[in-house]
Structure formats: C-alpha cells, structure tokens
Amino acid sequence: MSVSGYERAPAIADGSRPELRRHLELLWEGEGGFIGWLSTVDHKKIGIRYIVTAFAFLVIGGLEALIFRIQLAWPNTHLLTPEQYDQLFSTHGMTMIFLYAFPVLTGFSVYVWPLVIGARDLALPRLNALSYWLYLAAGIFMYAAFLVGFGPNDGWFNYVPYASRDYNGGPNMDVYALGMVLLGISTTTGAVNFVVTFLRLRCPGMSINRVPMVTWGTVTANAANIFAVPAVSLAFFELWCDRNAGTHFFTPHEGQVLLWQHLFWMFAHPWVYVIVLPAMGMVSEALPVFTRRPLVGYAAVALGTIATMVLGFGVWVHHMFATGLPPISMSFFSAASIIIVIPSAVAVFAWVATIWLGRPVFATTFLFFAGFVFLFTLAGVSGYMTASLPVDWQLTDTYFVVAHIHYVLIGINVFPVIGATYYWFPKMTGKLMDERLGRWNFWTMFLGFNLGFFPMHITGLLGMPRRIYTYADGMGWDWLNLITTLGSFVFAAGVLLFFINVVISYRRGRAAGDNPWDAPSLEWSTSSPPPPYNFAVIPTVASRYPLWEGRMPGSSRQTITQSGLVLDHGKEQIGTGPLDAQADIILKTPEDTLVPLILCLAVTAFFVGLLLHWWWLGIAGLAATGLSLVWWHWPREELGETAEPENA
C-alpha cells in the first residue's frame, strides 16, 4: 500500500543537528527586502506587526483622551467646540475598543500561540496575513475621515436615529459603518484561524487538558466572535443602507429604533468578554511562573472562561435597562448579569490562591499581574452594581459607567497586556526589558490610574452624565474632575515610561537566553528570538507544564523537546486530533505571498467606492476581490492541491 505525503511516518531525530537546522532555515525563512516584508505569512512577524499597530492606536486614543480631559478639568471650559468634543470622545472609544483592545490581544496570540502549542505557524498563515492587512486598512479608513473632520460623533455604540442621515448629514457615520464592517471581516478571519489552530495544531501529546492557559482565553473569545460579529456587521450594513439606499431598518415608524440597540449589544456585550478573556488567559498563564507553582484550579478556570463567554451572550439587555422594555423580561437579564459574576469569581480566587500558596518573584510582570487582580475585582463589583436593574436606572449613562468601563478596559486589558509584554518581550527580541524602569512604570501607571479613574465612580454617584462636553459649576463635580484629569496625566506618564523601556531595552537590553523566567511552557524551549521554523523537531508533551517536569513534586520528566518528528519535505506541520492530540496528518504550509495584501487592497477599494459613491471603484474593487480569491485558491502543487505529494 502506498503511503501519501500526508500520512508518511516522519523520522524521529535529534533537533540540534546543524544540517537539519540549516535545511529548515532555508525552507522557512521568508524573502528579504520590501517585497518580503509585504508578502510574509510568518506568524511571528505578523504578531509583532499587530502589537505595534495596536500600541500606536493606544497612543493616539490616549492623546485624544488627554485633550478632552483638559476640557473637563474645570467647569464651563471651552477649549473644544461641542462638535470637536463629540468627535474626540467617539473616536477615542472606537480606537480603544476596536483598534487597540482586541487587536493587541490578537497580536500576542498570533505571536505566542504556535510557540506555546509546539507548532510552526497558525493553521492558515495566509488568512492570518489577510486579517492583519484588513485590520490596518480598517484603522486607516476610519482615521482618514477623522483627520479631515468627519470622525464618528455618536459615541462608540452609535445609536440611531442620531446616527441616521436626518440628524447626521455628513459622511461621519458612513465612514464608521463601513469601517466597522471592514474590521469585522478581519476579526472573523482571525477568529476562524485561531479555532482551527486550536483544534488541529497542538503538538502530539498536548491533549485538551494540557493546553496552556493562555490559549483558553483566546480560543473562547474567538469562537464567540464567529457568533457575535455577524450581528454588528449586519447592523452597520443596514445602517449604511438606511443612510444611502433609503431602507427603513431603524427609522422610527417604518422600522424599529430599538432594533439597532439589540443588534449592537448582542455583539458588543460578548465583545466586552472578547477583549478581556484573552488578557485573563495571559495572567493565568504567567502568574504561576512568578509564584513558582502551577495555577490553582486549572480545570475550573478553563471551564469558567467558557462559562463566562456562554453567559455573556445572555446579558446584552443590561445595556438597555432604561429603554422601557417590560420589567419582567428585564429582570431575567438582571439576574443573569449578576450570576455571570460566579465564573469570574472562580478566576479571582484561583489567582489569589496561586499567589497565597506560591512564593512571589518580584518581576515587573508579577507587579502588573498582582495589581491586575485588584483592578479586576474593582471592575467586577462595579459591573455587579450596574447589573441590578433598579440601581442601573440611576447609574446608567453617568460617570459611574465611565469608571466601570475604564476599570474593565485598562484594568483587565492594558495592565495584563503590559505585564505580558515584559514577559514575552525577551522571547520576541532576545533581550530583557529593564526591571528597574519596569517598577517605575508599574507604580506610575497603577497610582495614576487609580487617582484618575477611581474618583469617576464618585462623580457618577453625584450624578454627572457621561458624554457632556462641559458642565456648570455648583454641581458638586469640580474637584473630582480636576483630580481625574491630573490622574489621567500621571497614568499617561506611566504609559510613556513603558514605551521608553521598550525602546531602550530593544536597543541595549541584556541578553535573555532561552528561558529567562524559568517558565514551564514550550515557547521557552526554543531560542530567543525563535528561528523561522520555531522548533527544529516537533516536541511531544506529557503534561501541562513540560519544562517543569521532574521539579514539581510528584512529576517525572516525560516530555521530549530535544528530539522529535522531523518534518522537512517543504514547509510542513503536524496535524493532530482535537481532543487527545494524536498526530494524524502532515500539513503543507503556504509560502510567502502577496495575495493577502492584494485581496485586502481590493476589498478596501470596494469599501472606498461605497463610501464615496464612486460606483466604478466599487465595481472594480469587487472584481479585483473575485480575481484575488481565484488566485488565492488556484491549486498549487507544493500544497498538494494538484496531486498527492509523493512520499519521498
């Protein structure tokens, strides 16, 4: 019986052989130069690109916030016109929620995932490149309009009818609507990629109960995206139709105004979990490294992650408690929103127990993650308060909610992300970040954040509505707003220290070595930075903490990283079963190609055509999209698409 190239039994060999490494280097190293830069499908390059782009948006969104915090520092301040203020706060929300918070997590996952699961790339590398290019295109698309004065001006949740043409005649909302649909394509393609990678590319032996914690958050969030994003893409497309084609999806009498809110929040509430669960996964992954013991309650935390996401689809109406829905139906959503605290409590007590039972290593990552546990709790309890229906009738749309959303987004996203940067920067660059500057970085951010954002809770309890461009004196909010503004500048200085540390450490940080933290997962078994092929031979793991085996009481060394499957007949990876991760197929990985970039340009041209009503451009973009897809899917011999690869 002949054995196909997918089913051959690969040799098992020592991965340190120089000739094997040279051969793999030739196979996996992309082209150099500008074309190589544009055509790469290497997850490590794309991951770093994602992270850098997302951090750029973080800086831009932060500067926007500082400008309007000056406006709000004192009553009756008129630094900005109302229209400028509205565009700034809306663009700030759009930037932080859509262009920073999720893409930065995607970037870390794109970089780290194949390394922690013992793979050489994501399952669909070209799709990965497409996701990134579309994200960049959507970001530029939406910002181009802001720069010429047509940024979104209806807040990030963009309620109709204010977003309709009757009340918002400029192109602002068309840009936001089309930009969000474009970004949705990026999110969806990324989501599919993570789910497939999680199911099929874990190295042999990494059964479902041995998956590193960092992957649980990301795979849960991305599985959710596949269900959540269609609601918002549809909503924004319908809004665009209402505005441009005379349809009546959301008009008051022919259509239904509240339909917008349902469609938006059916997406956006799950999205809140989407932008925190992967960050919680980062903490569950690396906190144990700095407490020198495995995470308490691995299974409970993993299942809690999934439970949070599932429940997260059943609570969207708590954003609509004041819309006059029947109290009996809203009370269900109120109870569900209170119950969703339980799986989060599982995670909190698991982290606290991990710290309590371990011994801390005071690295900067640990400071960020321990601080995060406190911020997570604070964000959680303020969310629990808004979940109570009658209380929410008072709290909603005040600064209390502004405080809550910032504790969620900064406390549960920015703090873990910066902690994770300290943790994985050495793997990405081969250099350690400066620990002394890191401590300054943490304390400035932590104190500045709480100084700035904690008082917002009180401002909200004293009745300050959100989204007002100025306020009269005598409302009891003056000092609180001044403190908030001061705190936000201190916090911004802390973020600046982080970027200074990144630049300094990138230039002249200490050499990291393969495993500077003595961490247990597979990415630390390869060099820093990793070679283009990640692992010379595919490892076989035997536990949750491969590199700690033999040192944890009661464990023995069984994981094999030094020798393993040799896959060198072209760019190859091993495909494994979804539950027990037994090797069952050899997968061919595509070479670098310009087709994702070209497809992205074609799709973007289509959207620009729709925006400007340049129908010729729209049709050309659509045609180019079709041609690019044909090119993409044209059968290729090296991928085994024209004939079975032979067993060499």
Next chain:
Amino acid sequence: MRPLRARYGLYAPAMAGLLFAGPAFAQAPLTYLTSNGPNADAIRPLTWALIAVSVIVCLIIGGLVLAGVFRRPGLALPEPGSPMEVGPEGGGLSWLWIGVGLSSVVLVASIVWTVAVLAHIARPPAKPDTHIEVTAHQWWWQVNYVADDPALDFETANEIHIPVGRPVAFKLIGGDVIHSFWVPQLAGKTDLIPGQTNEMWLEASKPGVYRGQCAEYCGIEHAHMAFVVVAQSPEDFARWRAHQLQAPPAPTGQAARGAEEFQMHCGGCHSVSGTQSGGDLGPNLSHLMQRRTLAAGMLPNDAAHLAQWISDPQNIKPGVNMQDPKLSRAELSDVLTYLVTLQ
C-alpha cells in the same frame, strides 16, 4: 516634626478626600445617594447596600493579594542555568469552594433584593391623577398636561410642576432622537425613543425644586438639556395649573408693538396661547416668565438673560436650533417688553 509629617503625608490626601466628599455630596443636585420620593427611596438603600458589598469585596481581595505577596519573603529573579524550585500541581481548591460559595450567597441575595425593589416600584402606590406627556426634542423638553376634558389640557416647556405626595404618571415620547428622562432625586431614568411611548411614574415627598437632565447622548448640546421639577403643595399646584390655562393678558403700548414683532420673527417656531403665534418647533412661551430657567436649564430666567439669549443663541448654546432672529435694538426692546408680560 518632620517624621510626623512624613508619616501623615500619605493619609492627608485621603482625609482631604473624605472631608470634601461630604459637602459635595450634599450640594450635588443630580446625586442619587439621597432621594426625595418613594420611587427613588426604594432604590437608594439597594444602591448603598451594593456599594457596601463592593467595598468589602475589594478590601478582602486586595487584603488577600497583599497578604499573599508579603507573607513570605520574595524570591530573586531566576539565574540562567540554575532552575528554581517549583511548587506542587493541584491543591488550593478549597479557596475556590469557599470563595465562590460565599460569593454565590451574596449574589443570590442581591438578586432577591433587586427583584423585590423592582416589584415595589413597577406600579405607583396609588392611582395617579396627574398625567403628563413629555416629548423630548434636541435640546429641550415639551411638557403637555393631559386631562380627561381636553379643554383643561395645556403645554409648557422645560419645567414640570407636580403636587407633593401624589404619584404622577408620565408618558415619554421621543420627538427626534433618543433622549432619557431623569430626575435622580425622584426616580431612575427612562428613555424617550422615537416610534414608541414609554411610561413611568414619580412622586415627590416634599416640596422643592428638583433638577432633571437628559441622560442619553443626543447630539452636540446634550450637555445643556436640563429641566426642573417643581413639587408644590396640592393647593399651590392647583393654582399654578389654573393659571396656566388662562391666556396671557392682551399687551398694550410698547408691549403690543413687541407682540406684533414677536409674531413676525418668532411666531413661526414659538406659540403663545390666545395669539396667532402658533409655531411648534420651539418651546411654548405662554407663561414664559413664570419659569425659572431659559434654554433648557442653562440660564436663569430674567430680562437681562432673556435679552442675551434672543440676541445671540448660537454663541450661548452652539448648535441650538434657534437662530439669531436679527432684531434691531428697538425691536429687541419691544419684544422683551412683550415677553416679560407673559406671566
């Protein structure tokens, strides 16, 4: 002296914070930590209870994290080539059982209290005998008092009078975009949504002027969309209501000239009962001078502010739908003389 200062240096800001939070709390007209009517009264203790639970949870978790970090000396960063010790896998699950178990009890209790409050305020304690329709416009409030006999209906704006001690029923109508009706001292928010009519009730337990505010972002002057609720004794309220039903007195002299100019320049948008000014794009001005504020709670209502407002609305409230009527100095004087007769 110096060590003492150093030592108390950290506490000073916290103390100052507490000291100032006290008075601020009493002086914030939109706070809901105090309340003045049965609807808001039912919500307030639940709000305080949830605040208390939240503060306690943060103190416990924060304390456990700090204690967990400092209860044993920390370890130095790992050195290359010398692997550190690692604790055992497993264990610690009792933390989850106890922590999550206790949390669940508190959460279920919160649900029970929430539903109880909800049931309590879902309907007014007695059948309301005052019915008010509020229509929200960018950026002002149209207020219609509705009676069984249509002859007793009348319209006013930005100021709602109610009798003390009686529940008042509201119908809330969205005139253009979504707004939210909120008088924190009396009740929580209800949105006004175009295409649907929402209902709510509130009641004031003592006389006073309670500030209200649009709480849903509604465009560039969302910040300046306030109103007041004036709670009066039932007798005063009846007098006010009767007065609102009367047409203003016929103007004479300069005021009569002002009335003509008003009708020409302003009557397309504003109406005054008993005259031919019948516009419905802006607030009804029939008894303008009885109101406490101008421009939806933005300015005190007196002749000087009225003059400022009429001559430069776009500067005072940028983006407002009212345009500068471009009155000459004499015309402005006439119109003002007329308007102050609208008692």
